[in-house]
Amino acid sequence: MTEMSTPPKIGRGRPRSERSQLAILHATTQLLEERGFAELTMEEVAARASVSKATIYRRWPTKGTLVFEAFAFDFLSRQSLPDTGSLRGDLLASLRSWIRVVKGTVTGRTLVGLIAEVQRDPELAELWSERFVLPVRAQHRLMISRAIERGEIPSTVDADVAMDLLYGPAYHRLLQSHAVLSDRFAQSVVDTIINGLTCDSKSR
Amino acid sequence: MTEMSTPPKIGRGRPRSERSQLAILHATTQLLEERGFAELTMEEVAARASVSKATIYRRWPTKGTLVFEAFAFDFLSRQSLPDTGSLRGDLLASLRSWIRVVKGTVTGRTLVGLIAEVQRDPELAELWSERFVLPVRAQHRLMISRAIERGEIPSTVDADVAMDLLYGPAYHRLLQSHAVLSDRFAQSVVDTIINGLTCDSKSR
DNA sequence: GATTTACGGTACTGAACGTATCGTATCATA
DNA sequence: TATGATACGATACGTTCAGTACCGTAAATC
Incomplete structure (x- = not known):
């Protein structure tokens, strides 16, 4: 599966957490099952994944793209x-x-x-x-x-x-x-x- | 075309304005052409029809039902x-x-x-x-x-x-x-x- | 050690649906 | 003609939620 999320700025600095990436996708899949697309909120995803909203938006520009990757x-x-x-x-x-x-x-x-x-x-x-x-x-x-x-x-x-x-x-x-x-x-x-x-x- | 909007309370009292009804539908059709469903707002419909939002919601419970009637x-x-x-x-x-x-x-x-x-x-x-x-x-x-x-x-x-x-x-x-x-x-x-x-x- | 980027936390902005309130207008009925 | 019921425009408000901004801190490179 090719990468779909926004690429990180390469080179120096703290690297993106692979752990967070997976936690976000997993939480999204879970909430998709429990609530469906429209009733899923980014706040909930962040909470479930123990992650801040900024961490999500650093990787996926919109709710749609995040859900799409989890779905695809x-x-x-x-x-x-x-x-x-x-x-x-x-x-x-x-x-x-x-x-x-x-x-x-x-x-x-x-x-x-x-x-x-x-x-x-x-x-x-x-x-x-x-x-x-x-x-x-x-x-x-x-x-x-x-x-x-x-x-x-x-x-x-x-x-x-x-x-x-x-x-x-x-x-x-x-x-x-x-x-x-x-x-x-x-x-x-x-x-x-x-x-x-x-x-x-x-x-x- | 059968009625689709919420029926008025019959009997006494001031009757619903047929003029407003048509103005709302007309404004909706116009804005649908200019902007499309997602970009149409109820505020705009009310303004364009020279009507208050309450007058719209007295007839159609949601934006979807209003647009549906204008479309259908x-x-x-x-x-x-x-x-x-x-x-x-x-x-x-x-x-x-x-x-x-x-x-x-x-x-x-x-x-x-x-x-x-x-x-x-x-x-x-x-x-x-x-x-x-x-x-x-x-x-x-x-x-x-x-x-x-x-x-x-x-x-x-x-x-x-x-x-x-x-x-x-x-x-x-x-x-x-x-x-x-x-x-x-x-x-x-x-x-x-x-x-x-x-x-x-x-x-x- | 300096710099750069990511992190969690949190507050905030902005848009838009839908509701509530108020004083006024217009109808049926008695 | 008076009364009560309902609709009206105006406006403010409540709510939800996506997406942004900023903080001090953590983890990497040079």
């Missing part, structure tokens, strides 16, 4: 790129894994809070895009390109659209809560996409 | 259910209409701000669901059921999944900004869905 490691460590040998298997495994984390852990709630925060903080939005959205999509893109190499789908398929067809509905249900993220849902989505990409009824 | 009328009046005679035509027209509003007017930015706010205010979330998500989905569902009646797609198609496949990718791009809401995107999404729902490669 946790979330990404639970997601791995499947390689089942078929596009259908890959898509289904990928979506199921996402649903499991989002529904089964508090990480899902944090994900929602971060997406909300990203909409009002442009600096966090840039971090979010560079360090989360784009890397994850680059991973997922492999599922598509491997399927093309295997000849499962034509090489003209737009990988970006394909990925949005897979994860768009999932994020939609996560954020709008109009329907449950069931396994039946995952299967239906994947089935329709596979059919849509492999079958040619008339056009295209 | 504006947005919904620009969306109508297409009836082109084919599922493909309906889906494409519907998605294109959404993209036009979201990209072409400030309403898209307000939509984003409201979705963010909905994630942190449970009361607004309920209003959002009842007065926006569910009604809009009920409309869209007609596109699917008409297609079933016409025999275009099997009656076993899960309408909820179908709608999420159409709008999920669009909302995904709106909120994550990883790719543009182009017309090519709209066409690809609709093509794949139509193929996926009409064609049977092997399973289902």
